[in-house]
Ligand code: ACO
């Protein structure tokens with residue numbers, strides 16, 4: 186019967202195709218023992234890193250129907266710094282950053298987006314800077330290069346050589362894979378602009394992104410033009 190055939194095909198796809206874990210977002214193929222093992226290794230560690238139990242003193246800088254943004258400053262208690270570091274390491278490993286510590290940790294402000302399920306689903310590290318190099322408009326794509334190839338190869342030279350004044354540098358921005366395209370990065374940046382410098386609201390021009398990834402560039406371009 187047709188129904189039975191359909192059942193077998195579905196089962197086969199479930200087992201042999203790539204699966205996305207609905208809690209940690211990892212994409213893996215369940216039939217591959219090594220993949221399966223890697224997922225088990227990653228899953229709990231990841232969920233522990235982004236779990237947010239709540240603190241007695243939280244610096245809440247924005248609130249939304251689906252979460253809130255808290256700011257962690259360099260002189261905050263150890264548990265706060267530890268959580269900021271844990272989440273930043275998760276982000277860094279996804280970004281492929283090798284550097285394990287911040288260049289100037291005494292300067293960095295970390296913004297964490299906490300959702301209603303008490304998970305840190307967004308992390309942004311902002312630092313004071315004096316000048317930045319504007320990212321230039323992407324020239325036309327070469328026909329036989331894929332988008333990713335092109336982006337990778339041209340990352341180094343698509344910045345202007347003339348420094349322009351800037352006040353705030355975004356050295357990391359990361360949103361949990363299962364929480365993307367919901368405006369979390371946008372809301373974190375809007376919050377940075379209103380809270381980074383006491384008593385003044387930064388314009389979009391006064392903020393710059395350091396060495397953006399392809400995702401980061403698509404987002405930054407959209408953000409700057411709206
Ligand atoms: N492709 C195309 N457009 C995008 C993308 C994308 N991957 N991401 C964002 N945009 C644009 C869209 O226009 C989007 O609006 P829409 O959803 O209505 O179309 C708009 O930017 C706003 O996006 P948000 O929802 O606010 O962004 P999100 O919360 O999904 O976070 C981020 C974007 C941080 C880049 C996320 O994709 C991410 O964490 N990626 C992996 C880590 C990374 O690459 N971070 C940037 C590193 S660069 C740096 O840290 C300086």
Ligand code: ZN
Pocket residue numbers: 206207208209210211224228
């Ligand atoms: Zn998982």
